[in-house]
Amino acid sequence: MLDRLKDAIRSKELICTSCSKKIEEGQRFTATLTMPSEKDMLVSRLDNAIARTADSVVCERCK
Ligand SMILES: [Zn+2]
Numbered sequence: 001m002l003d004r005l006k007d008a009i010r011s012k013e014l015i016c017t018s019c020s021k022k023i024e025e026g027q028r029f030t031a032t033l034t035m036p037s038e039k040d041m042l043v044s045r046l047d048n049a050i051a052r053t054a055d056s057v058v059c060e061r062c063k
Contacts, residue, residue, distance in 0.1 A: 030058045032055045
């Protein structure tokens with residue numbers, strides 16, 4: 001439970017699935033998401049939520 005809380009406030013790096021570069025602050029990116037079930041709809045930082053549910057994250061250059 002505590003680990004889950006820590007995970008919710010810790011920043012998670014978003015990596016481009018195409019070029020493996022980190023998505024930097026202020027950078028645009030495209031993410032393909034699968035709608036999670038209601039019970040998995042946890043409130044957390046946006047980057048964590050995306051990192052957890054995204055099928056793919058693509059940076060501006062690789063789009
Ligand atoms: Zn890329």
